[in-house]
Amino acid sequence: MEPTIKAINSSFFDQTNVESILWFVQRFAVASVIIALTWLITKIIGGIISKALGLLNPKVALQVNRIVSASIWLIGITQALDQLGLDPIFSIMFIAIVGLAAITAFRDVLPSTTSYNLIKTYELFKIGDWIELDGYFGRVINLTWMNTVLLTRDNEMVYIPNSKIIKSNLINRTVQGGIRVAVPLTMDRSLSLSEIERILLEVGGELSEVLAPNFMPEVRVTNLEKDSIKVELLLKISNPASDALVASEVWKKTLRKLEEVNKNSS
Numbered sequence: 214m215e216p217t218i219k220a221i222n223s224s225f226f227d228q229t230n231v232e233s234i235l236w237f238v239q240r241f242a243v244a245s246v247i248i249a250l251t252w253l254i255t256k257i258i259g260g261i262i263s264k265a266l267g268l269l270n271p272k273v274a275l276q277v278n279r280i281v282s283a284s285i286w287l288i289g290i291t292q293a294l295d296q297l298g299l300d301p302i303f304s305i306m307f308i309a310i311v312g313l314a315a316i317t318a319f320r321d322v323l324p325s326t327t328s329y330n331l332i333k334t335y336e337l338f339k340i341g342d343w344i345e346l347d348g349y350f351g352r353v354i355n356l357t358w359m360n361t362v363l364l365t366r367d368n369e370m371v372y373i374p375n376s377k378i379i380k381s382n383l384i385n386r387t388v389q390g391g392i393r394v395a396v397p398l399t400m401d402r403s404l405s406l407s408e409i410e411r412i413l414l415e416v417g418g419e420l421s422e423v424l425a426p427n428f429m430p431e432v433r434v435t436n437l438e439k440d441s442i443k444v445e446l447l448l449k450i451s452n453p454a455s456d457a458l459v460a461s462e463v464w465k466k467t468l469r470k471l472e473e474v475n476k477n478s479s
Contacts, residue, residue, distance in 0.1 A: 237297075240296050240297050240298065241296075241297065243296045244293040244294070244296040244297055245293075247289055247292050247293045247296065248289060248290075248293050250289070251285060251286060251288075251289025251290070251293075254285055254289075255281075255282045255285050255286065258278075258281055258282075258285065259278045259281070259282060262274055262277055262278045262281060263275075263278060275334075324374075324375075324376035325358065325359045325360070325374050325375040325376045326358045326359070326375075327376075328374075328375035328376045328378060328379040329356070329357075329358050329359075329375045331379055332356070332361075332375060332378065332379070333356075337378070337383060337385065338353055338383075338385050338387075339353070339356075340353055340354065340355070340356060341353060341387070342385055342386075342387040343385075343386045343387045343452075343453040343454055344363070344383060344384065344385050344386065344387075345383075345384040345386060346373060346377075346378060346381055346382070346383050346384070347377070347381050347382075349363060349365070349371050349373065350363075350365065350366070350386075350454075351363030351364050351365040351366070351369075351371060351454075352364050352454065354370075358375075359374065359375065360372045360373060360374055360375065361373045361375060361378055366454055366457075386453035387453060391424075391425030391428070391449040391450055391451045392449065392450060392453050392456075393447060393448070393449050394447075394448045394449070394450055394456050394459055394460065395433075395445040395446070395447055395448075396445060396446045396448065396459070396460045396463040396464070397435070397443065397444075397445050398413070398443070398444055398445070398446065398463075398464070398467060399441050399442070399443050399444075400441060400442050400443075400444060401440070401441060401442075402438075402439070402440055402441055402442055404442075404474070406434070406442070408474070409432070409442070409444060410432045412467060412470045412471070412474070413430070413432050413444070413446045413463075413467065414430055414432065415470065416430075416446065416463055416466040416467050416470065417429075417430025417446055417448060417463075418430065419466060420448065420459065420462060420463070420466075423450055423451070423452070423455055423458075423459055424448060424449060424450060424451070425449040425450060425451050426451075428448070428449040430446060430447065430448055431446075431447040432444055432445070432446060432447070433445045433447060446463055448463075
């Protein structure tokens with residue numbers, strides 16, 4: 214009887230193994246179909262979002278598409294793991310643990326990559342713009358997932374993490390039509406106001422090469438004192454980085470013209 218029992222047991226276990234393998238193959242096939250459908254659904258919904266929001270703001274549409282796609286994939290993966298016999302709560306916990314581990318591993322990378330998307334979405338600046346940030350001033354020559362690269366006036370390259378840009382006060386000094394520059398000067402009260410205006414407007418006219426097109430210099434009085442008058446020469450320049458150079462040229466040219474005036478008067 215013993216050989217017969219062994220044969221029956223062997224047959225039983227072989228049948229059990231076959232059934233387990235078939236069950237797993239069936240479940241795996243269903244899980245694969247769920248993953249494929251999830252991919253297809255994300256593509257379809259992504260196309261709908263792109264068409265619906267793309268005309269308004271393509272970059273906002275991209276962000277919305279990413280959030281919706283991530284949500285769909287989370288549901289799809291959870292359902293696929295459920296088909297493999299994993300409890301949904303366990304599946305969610307597993308995904309959460311993996312996500313937490315990824316966030317911990319890339320805690321220095323994720324803020325900058327997220328900030329990169331915000332910079333591109335809201336168009337805070339673009340390549341070629343002159344920006345000022347935390348004491349740094351330069352032209353943007355590159356924008357990567359991690360850093361924004363500035364070229365300063367001294368031809369130094371500064372690498373600023375994108376996360377720092379989002380958290381700091383950013384000044385984009387590149388505006389259409391140029392930026393305004395007010396050059397302060399203190400003039401002697403012995404000169405008439407009309408003479409001061411004539412001198413400064415002549416100085417502004419001599420700087421036409423660096424001024425924005427179709428702009429006429431202006432003179433503004435800022436303060437009157439007993440022996441002096443404080444004025445500003447208002448200019449609009451195309452290159453924000455040349456403001457210090459323009460101010461220097463204004464002071465030098467004004468000084469030369471004042472020396473000529475004093476020489477002629479004597």
